[in-house]
Amino acid sequence: MKKMLSGNEAIARGAYEAGVSFASAYPGTPSTEVLETIAREYPRVYAEWSPNEKVALEVAAGASYAGVRSIAVMKHVGVNVAADPLMTLPYTLIRGGLVLVSADDPELFSSQNEQDNRHYARFAKIPMLEPATSQEAKDFMVEAIRMSEQFETPVLLRTTTRISHSMGIVELGDVADQRTPSVERHPAEWVMLPANARVRHPLIEDRIRALRDYSNTSALNRVEMADTSLGIISSGVAYQYAREAFPKASFLKLGMPYPLPDELIRDFAAKVDELWIVEELDGFMEEQIRAMGIACHGKDGLPLCGELNPDIVRQAITGEAVHSPVQHALPGRPPSMCPGCPHRGLLWALKKNKCFIAGDIGCYTLGFLPPLDAIDTTLCMGAGINHAHGMSKVFGPGKEKIAAVIGDSTFFHSGITGLANLAYNRGAAVIVILDNRTTAMTGSQNHPGTGITIRGEQTTSLDLEQLVRALGITWVRTIDPYDVKKTRKDINEAVASEGPAVIISKAPCVLLKSRTVSGRRLSVETETCTGCKACIGIGCPAIEFKDEKAYINGMCVGCGVCADLCGPGAIGGAE
Amino acid sequence: MNVLMTGVGGQGIILASDMLSEVMMRYGYDVKKSEIHGMAQRGGSVMSHVRFSEQVASPLIPLKGCDILLSFEELETARYVPYLKDDAQVIINRFRLAPPSVISGARQYPDIIPFIQERTQRIHLVDGSSIAEEMGNPRGVNIILLGTLSTLLEPDEALWIDCINTMLKEKIRPMNIEGFKKGRQVQIH
Ligand SMILES: Cc1ncc(C[n+]2csc(CCOP(=O)(O)OP(=O)(O)O)c2C)c(N)n1
Numbered sequence: 001m002k003k004m005l006s007g008n009e010a011i012a013r014g015a016y017e018a019g020v021s022f023a024s025a026y027p028g029t030p031s032t033e034v035l036e037t038i039a040r041e042y043p044r045v046y047a048e049w050s051p052n053e054k055v056a057l058e059v060a061a062g063a064s065y066a067g068v069r070s071i072a073v074m075k076h077v078g079v080n081v082a083a084d085p086l087m088t089l090p091y092t093l094i095r096g097g098l099v100l101v102s103a104d105d106p107e108l109f110s111s112q113n114e115q116d117n118r119h120y121a122r123f124a125k126i127p128m129l130e131p132a133t134s135q136e137a138k139d140f141m142v143e144a145i146r147m148s149e150q151f152e153t154p155v156l157l158r159t160t161t162r163i164s165h166s167m168g169i170v171e172l173g174d175v176a177d178q179r180t181p182s183v184e185r186h187p188a189e190w191v192m193l194p195a196n197a198r199v200r201h202p203l204i205e206d207r208i209r210a211l212r213d214y215s216n217t218s219a220l221n222r223v224e225m226a227d228t229s230l231g232i233i234s235s236g237v238a239y240q241y242a243r244e245a246f247p248k249a250s251f252l253k254l255g256m257p258y259p260l261p262d263e264l265i266r267d268f269a270a271k272v273d274e275l276w277i278v279e280e281l282d283g284f285m286e287e288q289i290r291a292m293g294i295a296c297h298g299k300d301g302l303p304l305c306g307e308l309n310p311d312i313v314r315q316a317i318t319g320e321a322v323h324s325p326v327q328h329a330l331p332g333r334p335p336s337m338c339p340g341c342p343h344r345g346l347l348w349a350l351k352k353n354k355c356f357i358a359g360d361i362g363c364y365t366l367g368f369l370p371p372l373d374a375i376d377t378t379l380c381m382g383a384g385i386n387h388a389h390g391m392s393k394v395f396g397p398g399k400e401k402i403a404a405v406i407g408d409s410t411f412f413h414s415g416i417t418g419l420a421n422l423a424y425n426r427g428a429a430v431i432v433i434l435d436n437r438t439t440a441m442t443g444s445q446n447h448p449g450t451g452i453t454i455r456g457e458q459t460t461s462l463d464l465e466q467l468v469r470a471l472g473i474t475w476v477r478t479i480d481p482y483d484v485k486k487t488r489k490d491i492n493e494a495v496a497s498e499g500p501a502v503i504i505s506k507a508p509c510v511l512l513k514s515r516t517v518s519g520r521r522l523s524v525e526t527e528t529c530t531g532c533k534a535c536i537g538i539g540c541p542a543i544e545f546k547d548e549k550a551y552i553n554g555m556c557v558g559c560g561v562c563a564d565l566c567g568p569g570a571i572g573g574a575e
Numbered sequence: 576m577n578v579l580m581t582g583v584g585g586q587g588i589i590l591a592s593d594m595l596s597e598v599m600m601r602y603g604y605d606v607k608k609s610e611i612h613g614m615a616q617r618g619g620s621v622m623s624h625v626r627f628s629e630q631v632a633s634p635l636i637p638l639k640g641c642d643i644l645l646s647f648e649e650l651e652t653a654r655y656v657p658y659l660k661d662d663a664q665v666i667i668n669r670f671r672l673a674p675p676s677v678i679s680g681a682r683q684y685p686d687i688i689p690f691i692q693e694r695t696q697r698i699h700l701v702d703g704s705s706i707a708e709e710m711g712n713p714r715g716v717n718i719i720l721l722g723t724l725s726t727l728l729e730p731d732e733a734l735w736i737d738c739i740n741t742m743l744k745e746k747i748r749p750m751n752i753e754g755f756k757k758g759r760q761v762q763i764h
Binding site: 004110161165240241327328366536 | 593596597600606607609611617620634653654656673676677678679680682684685690
């Protein structure tokens with residue numbers, strides 16, 4: 001049967017066909033839909049949102065040690081969080097097939113960097129597969145599980161945004177049985193203390209050599225000989241761009257770009273006049289091919305930054321300029337926080353109180369944009385609390401107003417340790433946990449605070465206030481961010497406490513059904529409006545400024561923040 | 576054939592492009608579709624590339640490669656002029672959503688038609704949003720525009736209706752089929 005599937009849906013289908021029993025993930029664009037699809041479509045596969053990627057990889061490894069097939073799924077930067085287990089896992093014995101899916105984001109459509117995770121395969125000394133279509137995304141997942149069991153190694157399945165979020169036609173395959181779990185004990189292979197790990201290391205080196213031989217003969221790597229004046233080695237979506245740009249060229253299309261098939265490459269290079277390595281981001285394959293003593297082109301013409309496309313590939317190889325049409329300077333349309341978003345009033349209040357605001361990653365990062373201009377740092381998940389602590393320590397208590405904001409999902413992901421540090425080392429920063437009861441930025445996933453699992457079952461819900469107190473923070477207050485005047489007072493008191501202080505800003509995301517705002521639209525009394533633009537300063541898409549007056553459009557959901565800060569009291573309407 | 580759909584997050588572009596892809600697959604073409612989800616959903620610009628032919632390699636439409644641009648919002652049409660072929664068909668939903676700089680009064684909402692005329696004269700303005708309002712289903716603008724788009728493509732009405740029936744929940748089918756038919760009646764030739 002044929003179906004249109006996105007790359008992520010195809011990976012989920014592949015896991016199902018391969019007999020996977022266990023799937024874990026922390027959400028992150030462009031990887032999120034893999035677990036969402038498994039949870040929705042394949043009930044026989046156990047699925048969970050883990051609180052972060054390190055947990056996701058370790059629980060999947062636990063399932064593999066119990067003998068069943070498992071996958072852990074994350075975005076590229078998530079692999080950094082999971083890097084600690086990843087680097088030692090290959091030393092251990094893999095029982096059930098174990099696949100790590102890394103979804104990279106060339107062009108940074110929704111990420112803080114565009115790192116090239118193919119390096120992780122080489123770093124951890126594990127094989128890597130890279131699909132170029134939805135069909136391959138499914139087939140390669142099946143193959144990755146098989147390879148993992150044959151070579152007793154974790155396998156990296158690497159995709160990019162253009163594979164994960166593109167749809168293509170997929171011919172579905174047969175569904176394999178799941179494996180039955182059993183307890184076995186393998187202390188020499190599972191207890192990685194120096195004496196054991198020292199013995200395991202040479203096995204990894206032998207294994208990667210064996211995998212290189214496999215790569216040389218595997219159907220995953222395919223030679224497509226045509227016109228030999230131009231030969232192109234490529235993989236992933238870059239292969240599709242090169243194919244479209246040079247339909248007559250010869251290709252070595254790599255589905256398994258690590259370890260590289262050295263014999264195949266030598267053979268192919270000898271048959272073509274000019275050799276190009278076409279890959280997005282780093283010259284990962286090119287550097288290894290050059291080290292083999294093979295002359296080739298690649299990053300001497302192709303960019304290291306951003307995604308490729310057929311035009312860029314054509315221009316790099318032929319040298320002819322691409323038509324660059326005139327682009328008119330149109331008003332931009334960046335993403336923004338939704339009308340009624342509870343983050344808006346809180347960020348506005350911190351800013352008004354003249355706080356330095358160390359930020360984190362989530363919808364509230366959009367508070368960086370004008371007119372709010374309310375986020376001063378964003379590095380990686382969990383960093384904000386630590387930035388604020390480091391800064392406030394440098395100044396000492398009472399000197400500067402240093403605050404941090406962190407979303408609830410991000411707090412569970414990697415904020416708890418930072419807060420423990422703040423308490424332990426007697427920091428003075430004010431930490432605001434933006435408790436909107438969801439992981440909003442990535443499309444509203446549940447987390448340990450929501451009381452609901454990925455499949456909608458009821459479970460325990462972590463009590464934030466209790467947790468914060470247990471970490472040793474004594475100044476804790478839960479507030480309503482829609483009451484901006486009261487919020488400003490609370491912030492001032494928190495700053496004045498001169499010790500670590502935590503504000504829990506509690507209001508559900510407006511996209512959730514449980515939201516607390518009325519949903520009824522407010523309006524501006526034009527005669528009373530003085531055109532002072534105070535309401536415009538919160539950057540709500542529902543408030544427009546026309547003919548020197550404010551005007552509320554149909555996007556308003558009646559949160560009332562603008563009414564609260566309107567001096568002349570011109571905004572009203574909903575109760 | 577390359578169809579680009581553009582608009583603003585929340586207008587139902589992804590579902591519309593899913594349907595177009597499904598119809599073209601069933602019609603017998605190789606199909607690829609690409610779009611960006613994630614951050615863009617928060618009120619940002621959205622575009623979806625749909626490509627179909629005997630064999631499709633790249634999921635992306637190249638610059639100057641778009642045969643039909645279906646735009647859900649006026650300003651979002653102008654942003655993608657560099658993708659248009661010289662004789663491309665452009666269907667524009669008559670609907671304006673002010674971007675932040677216009678909302679704050681810093682900039683004017685531009686007249687976009689001259690920008691498009693630099694590349695093609697085959698411009699069709701469609702009252703998709705008002706038709707949807709009249710039908711009492713403002714969110715149904717995507718299916719109406721899909722109906723209009725379908726008149727420029729090979730598959731007949733039955734295949735489209737069939738796909739609507741398989742892709743949508745029973746409760747919302749009649750409303751969407753009605754919207755699709757209304758969209759098909761819009762004269763754009
Ligand atoms: C290590 C890592 N994993 C995942 C992501 C993707 N991501 C960005 S923000 C975010 C969570 C946002 O949730 P929350 O902190 O609750 O804020 P909200 O968006 O709900 O305001 C995630 C998962 C990331 N950037 N880095």
